[in-house]
Amino acid sequence: MADSGASLKVTPFVGVHASVPHDSALRHVTGxxxxxxxxxxxxxxxxxxxxxxxxxxxxxxxMNLDAVRASPxxxxxxxxxxxxxxxxVSPVIHDDRLFAQGEVYCVGQSLFAVAATSIGAARAAxxxxxxEYEDLPAAITIGExxxxxxxxxxxxxxxxxxxxxxxxxAPNRLQGRHAIGGQDHFYLEGQASLATPREEGDVxxxxxxxxxxxxxxLIARVLGRPDHAVTVEVRRMGGGFGGKETxxxxxxxxxxxxxxxxGRPAKCRPDRDEDMVMTGKRHDxxxxxxxxxxxxxxLLGIRLELASRCGATTDLSPAINDRAMFHADNAYxxxxxxxVSHRYRTHTVSNTAxxxxxxxxxxxxxxxxxxxxxxxxxxxPLEVRRRNLYxxxxxxxxxxxxxxxxxxxxxxxxxxxxxxYAARQQAVADFNAANPILxxxxxxxxxxxxxxxxxxxxxxxxxLIHIYADGSIMLNHGGTEMGQGLYLKMxxxxxxxxxxxxxxxxxxxTTTDKVPNTSATAASxxxxxxxxxxxxxxxxxxxxLTAFAAEKWGVDPSQxxxxxxxxxxxxxxVSFPDLCRQAYLARxxxxxxxxxxxxxxxxxxxTHRGRPFYYFAxxxxxxxxxxDTLTGESKVLRADILHDVGRSLNPAIDLGQVEGGFIQGxxxxxxxxxxxxxxxxxxxxxxxxxxxPTASDRPRxxxxxxxxxxxxxxxxxxxxxxxxxxxLMLAISVFSAITRAVAAVGDHRVMPDLDAxxxxxxxxxxxxxVRRRAADA
Numbered sequence: 161m162a163d164s165g166a167s168l169k170v171t172p173f174v175g176v177h178a179s180v181p182h183d184s185a186l187r188h189v190t191g192x193x194x195x196x197x198x199x200x201x202x203x204x205x206x207x208x209x210x211x212x213x214x215x216x217x218x219x220x221x222x223m224n225l226d227a228v229r230a231s232p233x234x235x236x237x238x239x240x241x242x243x244x245x246x247x248x249v250s251p252v253i254h255d256d257r258l259f260a261q262g263e264v265y266c267v268g269q270s271l272f273a274v275a276a277t278s279i280g281a282a283r284a285a286x287x288x289x290x291x292e293y294e295d296l297p298a299a300i301t302i303g304e305x306x307x308x309x310x311x312x313x314x315x316x317x318x319x320x321x322x323x324x325x326x327x328x329x330a331p332n333r334l335q336g337r338h339a340i341g342g343q344d345h346f347y348l349e350g351q352a353s354l355a356t357p358r359e360e361g362d363v364x365x366x367x368x369x370x371x372x373x374x375x376x377x378l379i380a381r382v383l384g385r386p387d388h389a390v391t392v393e394v395r396r397m398g399g400g401f402g403g404k405e406t407x408x409x410x411x412x413x414x415x416x417x418x419x420x421x422x423g424r425p426a427k428c429r430p431d432r433d434e435d436m437v438m439t440g441k442r443h444d445x446x447x448x449x450x451x452x453x454x455x456x457x458x459l460l461g462i463r464l465e466l467a468s469r470c471g472a473t474t475d476l477s478p479a480i481n482d483r484a485m486f487h488a489d490n491a492y493x494x495x496x497x498x499x500v501s502h503r504y505r506t507h508t509v510s511n512t513a514x515x516x517x518x519x520x521x522x523x524x525x526x527x528x529x530x531x532x533x534x535x536x537x538x539x540x541p542l543e544v545r546r547r548n549l550y551x552x553x554x555x556x557x558x559x560x561x562x563x564x565x566x567x568x569x570x571x572x573x574x575x576x577x578x579x580x581y582a583a584r585q586q587a588v589a590d591f592n593a594a595n596p597i598l599x600x601x602x603x604x605x606x607x608x609x610x611x612x613x614x615x616x617x618x619x620x621x622x623x624l625i626h627i628y629a630d631g632s633i634m635l636n637h638g639g640t641e642m643g644q645g646l647y648l649k650m651x652x653x654x655x656x657x658x659x660x661x662x663x664x665x666x667x668x669x670t671t672t673d674k675v676p677n678t679s680a681t682a683a684s685x686x687x688x689x690x691x692x693x694x695x696x697x698x699x700x701x702x703x704x705l706t707a708f709a710a711e712k713w714g715v716d717p718s719q720x721x722x723x724x725x726x727x728x729x730x731x732x733x734v735s736f737p738d739l740c741r742q743a744y745l746a747r748x749x750x751x752x753x754x755x756x757x758x759x760x761x762x763x764x765x766x767t768h769r770g771r772p773f774y775y776f777a778x779x780x781x782x783x784x785x786x787x788d789t790l791t792g793e794s795k796v797l798r799a800d801i802l803h804d805v806g807r808s809l810n811p812a813i814d815l816g817q818v819e820g821g822f823i824q825g826x827x828x829x830x831x832x833x834x835x836x837x838x839x840x841x842x843x844x845x846x847x848x849x850x851x852x853p854t855a856s857d858r859p860r861x862x863x864x865x866x867x868x869x870x871x872x873x874x875x876x877x878x879x880x881x882x883x884x885x886x887x888l889m890l891a892i893s894v895f896s897a898i899t900r901a902v903a904a905v906g907d908h909r910v911m912p913d914l915d916a917x918x919x920x921x922x923x924x925x926x927x928x929x930v931r932r933r934a935a936d937a
Contacts, residue, residue, distance in 0.1 A: 173724035175656030176649075176878045179812035183648045183667075184396060184641075195398055196352035196368050197429055206235055206275040208418050208428035209282035210411075211289050212438065213264040213271055216300065216507040216840030218293035220262055220271075227288035228274060233281030236422050239272040243417065245384030249409040251374060253474040256510065258382055258413050264293070265472035266509050267840045268437040270410060275418040275426055298507040300840045302446050302469050305504035312474045312503045318485045318768040320558050321496030326461025330452025334536055338449070338528045339915035340521050342469070343442035343514060343828045344844075346852050347642075349398025351439065352429040353412040355419035362389045363416045369408035370400045370640050371680035376672045378409040379416045390416070393671040400642040401824070402513030405680045406475055407439045436845040440512030441834060443468040443480060447525040449532075457537045457544035461496040464488050464525060470503050471510035477503055479614055480511075480518035482765070486559060486772060487522035491568040491608040492530070492545070493554035507840050513682060515824065516885045519609055520892075524829075524916065527605055527892050531899055535911045541896065542581065542604045546572070549606075560769045561610075565776055565873045568606050571802055572780045576604060579782045579800035579863070588784070592904040597789055600797075601901030604782040605893040607803075609886040610773030611684050612761055618679040619758035619774075621689035625654065625697040627750040631737025633658065633665045638678025639690040640670045644884055645813035646686045652809060653691050653877060657698035659722040660736050675753075684777070684882035687809060689756055691877030697754025705739060708748050760874075775874045777881045778867075779803035781822065781890035783859075785897040789905055792924030794830065794898050798861035801890055806872035806881030818864050818887040825891025827853040829916045830898070902926045906934025 174180055187193035211228075229237045240247050240261040250256030260271050271291065276282035299305040327333060354366040361383070369375050372392040379390045392412070397404060411428040418426035430438060445468045452461040466484055470477035485499045530548070534541035546569070555563045576582070581604055588600045613619050623637040635654050641647045651665040658664075672678075679689065702722060710717040715730040726733040734742075744750060763770035784798045801818060808814045831851040835843045844850040872879045895916055902912040902923060910933045914926040 173659060174652070174662045176652045176809045177807060178652070178810065180648060180652065180662065180810055182645050182813065183651065193396060195349050195396065196354055196366050199354055199366060202356060202425045204424040206277065206418055206422060206424050206426040207279040207282050208415055208426050209274045209279060209286050210270040210414060210430070211272045211274065211286040213260060213267055213269040215264055215293045215295060216267050217296045217298035218264050219296060220260060220264060221292040221294050223271065224290040225272060227290070228285045231281065231285030231288055233276040233278055234274060234285045235277065236275040236418055237272060238417060238421065242421070243382055245382050248381060249378045249413050250473060251406045251476060255473045256475065258410065266507050267842070268509055270438070273414045273418060275422065298840055300506060300508060300836055300838065302467050302504050302506070305506045306467065310505040312470045312477050312505045315503070316482070316485065316501045316768065317498065318558050319498040320556065320560065323461045323463050323496045323498035326496035327450060327452040327463065330460045331454055332536065333450070333452045334532055335450045336532055338447045338525060340445040340447065340524050341917050342444035342511065342834045343832050344436055344834065344850060345401045345403030345514060346850070347397070347399030347401060347403055350430060350432060350435040351404065351408055351411045353408065353415040354425065354427045355415040356425045357419045357423050361385060361420055363419055364391045364393065365412050365416055367392050367394055367408055367412045368397045368404055369394055369412065370397070370404045370642065370682055371406070372640065372670055372672050373676070373678045374406065374680065375409050375412045379413050382413045382417060383420060391671060391673045393669050394640050395669040397640065397642040401515045402517065402682060403439060405513045405682050407512055433845050436850070437842050438509065440471060440475060440510045442514035442828065443470065443477065443511045443518065443521065444834070445484070445521040447528070449525065449529050451529050451533065453533050455537065456547060457533050457539045458547050459492070459494060459533070462494055462529065463498045465500045466522070466525065467502040467504060469506050469508065469511060471506055471508050473510040475510045475512050477511065480513065482518070482614055484518035484522035485768070486610055486614065487519040488526055489558055490523045490526045491550060491606040492526060492548040493550045494558060497558045499558060508836060515821065515888050517683065519885065520825070520828070520889050523607070523889050524892055524895070527896060531896055532911050535903065535908060540585065541900070542576065545606065559772065561771045561773065563776065567804060568608055568778050571778055571804060571867055572604070572606055575780045575782060575800060575802040578802070581782060584784065598786055599789060599901045599904040600784065600786045601897035601899065601904065602782070602784045603893045603896035603900055604780060605896055607779040607886050607889045609777045609889065611688065611777055611882040612758055612772060612774045613679065613683045613685060614763065614772045616761050616763060619685070619689065619761060620679060621693040621756050622675040622678060623690060623693035623697045623754040624674050625694070625701060625752055625754070627701060627740050629741050629744040631664060631740045633660070635665055635667045635694065636670070636674045637690040637694060638670065638675045639686045640681040642681070644686070644817060645810060646681065646690070648813065649687050649809045650690055650694050653694045654698055657695060657702065658736065659724050684884040684886065686884065687880060688876050688882060689758065692756035693754040695754065695877060696756055697752045700752040700754070701750065704748055705743055708743050708746060709739060712742070775872060775881070777804060777886040779886055779890055781893040783893040783897045785894060785901055787898060787901045787923055789927045792920035792922070792927065794918060794923055796826065796859040796894055799859045801864045802867055803887060803890070804867040804870045804881060805883045806870045806876065807879040808866055809878060809880045811866055814866060814883045815864055817883045819862065821885070821887030822890045823853050823858060825888040826857065826894050829891055829895040830918050833917050833919055898923065902930055906930040909934045909937050
């Protein structure tokens with residue numbers, strides 16, 4: 161894409177379906193990419209630090225901030241009483257306070273903001289606050305919340321058929337439970353906002369957020385101003401993964417409030433420990449299942465009960481838990497099914513969106529069931545999975561959406577052949593028979609992920625295109641760039657539309673004063689939504705240019721065509737810059753907005769029926785692991801991945817998304833453990849105690865391919881498919897493989913009682929349990 165102020169160089173035309181390097185790749189690796197904390201600090205900048213609650217649930221008896229205000233370097237101290245508007249930074253239900261008011265509901269909740277001339281001075285001052293609490297009953301775990309009947313909303317039920325009757329009639333029946341841990345986003349760039357006051361109480365905020373519009377709305381709500389008084393801008397984030405969808409609002413609103421109150425620019429950027437303590441995580445789940453099946457491993461009836469730790473406030477938990485229900489079938493047809501979801505309120509930081517948005521937890525639950533059925537029948541787990549796949553008339557989901565684009569069987573068979581599954585499964589069995597200490601496991605699992613926001617009104621996007629008189633193109637849209645390559649893909653879409661070199665297209669920062677009322681860049685919908693909006697805007701401009709050219713050259717509009725060699729007008733070819741110059745002189749508007757709303761989506765949440773998803777994305781992964789039965793350590797030796805992205809807009813970018821998603825999923829299921837103590841204090845709040853995967857955790861053999869026949873059956877942007885979230889769930893194959901390796905300790909006579917994450921401690925405990933139970937058996 162074009163750099164600001166640089167002359168355009170002539171390069172061959174490159175549009176969509178081409179592997180083009182990320183537009184910021186060179187800046188990423190040379191350290192020249194600009195993030196919020198890299199922006200030049202304006203004169204008079206104040207650093208903002210948030211004072212935090214030290215109690216999980218308590219009444220605030222008193223809060224004395226006199227010593228804080230008197231501390232050296234302090235310019236301003238703000239609490240709930242200083243908010244001119246509403247003390248609220250929540251996305252839907254008004255239950256997330258900017259500053260605690262009367263009561264605290266989790267450790268790390270913000271109590272007040274200190275603005276000082278340096279961050280050191282602000283932190284030192286905050287430590288001088290004197291807060292007196294009266295402790296109230298606190299529920300930290302799901303079990304404790306269940307005991308107190310604390311929920312963010314009523315339990316939800318999704319059902320099709322008579323599950324109870326099917327369970328009673330089934331020749332085989334199993335019950336079990338499974339715990340699935342949460343996950344911290346651990347974005348490399350933490351939360352950060354820089355607010356600058358403007359005239360008449362307006363404010364501009366640079367913010368590391370996936371949802372600039374929501375941040376704009378919430379800042380305006382806190383300030384008691386209309387939305388047009390607030391402009392939120394983001395050029396790029398150093399990762400988001402869902403953690404900057406709603407969570408950025410707290411820090412942005414604090415910075416904006418300080419800026420407006422003092423008339424000085426203000427920055428709020430917590431350090432890593434503060435960030436991890438104050439921000440929400442992936443929801444942890446506890447699952448109970450009751451499944452009936454025949455001797456061939458085919459499911460006949462199933463009841464799933466899902467319970468999640470939502471944290472202290474509502475946030476996005478209703479939609480997240482809904483999506484867990486939507487994906488509790490994964491790629492399998494469930495003839496008679498009942499899914500019940502409990503959403504528990506706990507006195508811990510409010511959990512939030514995370515890559516997959518509840519889908520991974522739902523899939524992990526049903527894959528656990530598949531492994532349990534395979535163990536009970538003695539069948540190969542892949543064979544059990546094959547026999548339960550959607551197909552033919554078995555195509556209705558538990559929420560009554562017809563699966564119309566099912567490519568899972570074909571994709572799975574291709575992967576099973578290419579990775580030599582059958583021979584390797586035998587090789588694993590031979591290895592395990594010969595090795596009493598090290599045990600291997602191999603598993604192949606599918607992914608079927610629904611793509612769309614399940615909150616229907618969010619499925620919309622806007623774009624803005626300016627063509628300048630020299631033929632250069634400025635593109636703006638509502639999507640945000642967090643490293644996933646969305647900006648580049650949108651530039652490719654625009655370049656393809658106008659048939660111009662990619663260097664002619666420049667995408668500017670996402671900002672609320674250019675494209676309003678945008679949705680979050682989330683739900684894997686960034687390219688789908690914004691790409692179609694870009695095409696809409698480009699189509700309008702091409703229409704104007706075509707009409708102008710046809711009139712000026714005296715030809716029919718059908719004789720005007722945009723080509724890589726220029727614009728063909730009858731028998732003449734005119735360069736794109738020349739046509740734009742002439743159109744400008746003829747007073748033709750060269751600016752247009754575009755809009756897109758996803759069609760076909762209908763869903764009734766009261767009955768949990770409808771079509772919440774426009775289409776499904778598919779994938780499959782085969783993972784081979786080895787465990788040490790003396791230490792519980794595990795290692796992924798090899799992973800083979802085949803993923804469906806439709807007709808990829810940029811194969812190189814999409815391959816990176818698949819690889820990164822898989823590794824992040826590995827971390828969720830193996831090494832990343834969130835530990836809260838009995839008082840609700842997060843003990844794993846730094847890389848010293850919270851372990852994300854490193855380069856050494858990558859499988860030595862990692863074969864990743866995009867499925868070549870892939871093509872979206874729906875008319876998405878150039879027939880592509882979403883790629884942001886679905887690959888994370890490919891890592892469930894790693895957990896299933898570890899489960900198989902643990903089961904090998906007992907010669908597969910018993911099902912391991914292994915929860916996620918499968919840390920060395922968890923694996924070792926499961927190994928010892930399998931040895932004992934297998935000996936008893």
